[in-house]
Amino acid sequence: MSFVLTAISAPAQPAITADLVTTIQSIIKIEHSLSWLQEGVACDFILPANADVTNLRAEIKSAIADAPVDITIQPLEGRRKSLLLADMDSTMIQQECIDELADEVGLKDSVSSITARAMRGEIEFEPALKERVSLLKGLNLSIVDKLFSDRITYTPGGKTLIQTLKANGAYCALVSGGFTHFTSRVRRELGFDEDRANLLIEEGGNLTGEVGMPILGKDAKRQRLYELTAELKLDLSQSMAVGDGANDLAMIEDAGAGVALHAKPAVAAQAGFVIDHGDLTALLFIQGYKAQDFVTG
Numbered sequence: 001m002s003f004v005l006t007a008i009s010a011p012a013q014p015a016i017t018a019d020l021v022t023t024i025q026s027i028i029k030i031e032h033s034l035s036w037l038q039e040g041v042a043c044d045f046i047l048p049a050n051a052d053v054t055n056l057r058a059e060i061k062s063a064i065a066d067a068p069v070d071i072t073i074q075p076l077e078g079r080r081k082s083l084l085l086a087d088m089d090s091t092m093i094q095q096e097c098i099d100e101l102a103d104e105v106g107l108k109d110s111v112s113s114i115t116a117r118a119m120r121g122e123i124e125f126e127p128a129l130k131e132r133v134s135l136l137k138g139l140n141l142s143i144v145d146k147l148f149s150d151r152i153t154y155t156p157g158g159k160t161l162i163q164t165l166k167a168n169g170a171y172c173a174l175v176s177g178g179f180t181h182f183t184s185r186v187r188r189e190l191g192f193d194e195d196r197a198n199l200l201i202e203e204g205g206n207l208t209g210e211v212g213m214p215i216l217g218k219d220a221k222r223q224r225l226y227e228l229t230a231e232l233k234l235d236l237s238q239s240m241a242v243g244d245g246a247n248d249l250a251m252i253e254d255a256g257a258g259v260a261l262h263a264k265p266a267v268a269a270q271a272g273f274v275i276d277h278g279d280l281t282a283l284l285f286i287q288g289y290k291a292q293d294f295v296t297g
Contacts, residue, residue, distance in 0.1 A: 001077070002049070002075070002076040003076060004075075005044070005045040005047055005072070006042065006043070006044050006074075007021075008041070008069065008071075008275065008277070008278045008282045009041055009068055009277055009278060010041075010278050011041050012156065015041075015068050016040050016069065020067060020069065021034060023060075023064060027059055027063055028045060028048065028051060030045070030048055033045045037288070037290045037291060041291070047073070070275050072273050074272075078256075079287050079288050080168070080289075081239055081240040081256060082170050082234055083172075083228055083229060083234055083240065084162075084170060084172045084239075084283075085173050085224065085225050085239065085240070085255065086174055086175070086192075086243070087176060087245070088178050088182065088186055088197070089177070090119075091243050091248075091261055092154065092155055092186055092190065093153065093155060093186060095151060095152055096112065096178075097182045098111060098178065098179075100147050101143065102132065102135060104139060114128050114132055118247070119244065119245035119247070119264055120246060120265075121267075125177060125215075126215045129198065130215075133209060133210065133211045134210075135209070136200075136207045137208060137209030139206065139207045140206050140207075141202055141205050141206070141207065142205065148185060152182075154189070156281075157282070157284075158190050158280045160284070160294050160296050161280045163295040164294050171232055172191070172192045172193050173193060173194050173195070173224065173228060174186060174192040174195040175196045175197075175220075175221045175224050175251070176198075177198065177215075177245075178197050179198050180197045182197070183195035221248065221250060221251040222250035222251045222254055225254060236254065236255070240258075241257075241258050242258075243261065244260065246266060249270060252270070252272075257273060257287075258272045259271060259274075259282075259286070260273070260274045261280070261283075262276060
């Protein structure tokens with residue numbers, strides 16, 4: 001079986017230098033294996049058949065020290081996927097929506113503290129969500145428009161990721177422990193095929209402080225992964241999942257390619273792929289797409 005090592009940096013901060021390439025080649029003991037995916041940003045190295053892939057990533061990460069470069073290793077065959085499941089908060093967008101809602105009632109610090117603990121896996125997601133939503137009682141949902149106008153920002157590379165995958169026949173699902181009021185907009189803006197999230201209960205346009213049941217947590221995200229592979233007649237190996245928090249870990253662990261994107265340490269420790277420096281185009285580089293093949297419309 002042939003393996004490919006991919007070095008990835010952020011397009012806004014290209015970091016794949018000639019010296020770094022030489023360092024990697026000296027470790028994998030091959031000189032002519034380089035294939036650029038984007039000059040200075042990402043490149044593939046085809047590993048020799050006898051490469052010790054078990055320890056290679058750690059060895060290279062140690063050798064390149066503090067360079068803002070991510071290293072992934074995987075079998076060359078089957079690296080392109082036909083299904084993507086993506087988290088929303090702190091993954092496709094750069095905020096946690098519930099924290100921004102809480103800021104409108106002066107409770108961001110207390111709510112964000114609960115959010116952080118839940119995302120680190122220190123407390124259970126479902127009761128933590130109920131507790132946070134209860135603090136939003138009375139908030140008018142017109143605030144969602146204001147948040148998208150003033151605060152919500154998309155993670156770089158997101159639209160390119162979704163449009164490129166869809167142009168190549170993949171199905172893209174947004175699965176979030178957040179709320180449908182936000183996921184529906186993100187789905188439309190980025191081009192996802194579907195969105196699944198939790199429902200904020202409202203009366204007369206104001207939040208009641210309750211969330212619809214059942215709550216969409218880590219088990220529901222994993223369940224949707226299995227449902228979609230069955231519906232699309234795919235093998236699990238043809239899927240990719242990306243997220244940052246503990247409630248993403250189940251789908252990340254079970255997907256063919258599970259990606260921890262700028263994730264909590266407990267999530268990164270158990271993911272097959274860890275992206276600490278690249279943006280969402282890293283998921284395309286992982287699959288071997290070249291920048292010239294990206295769809296950016």
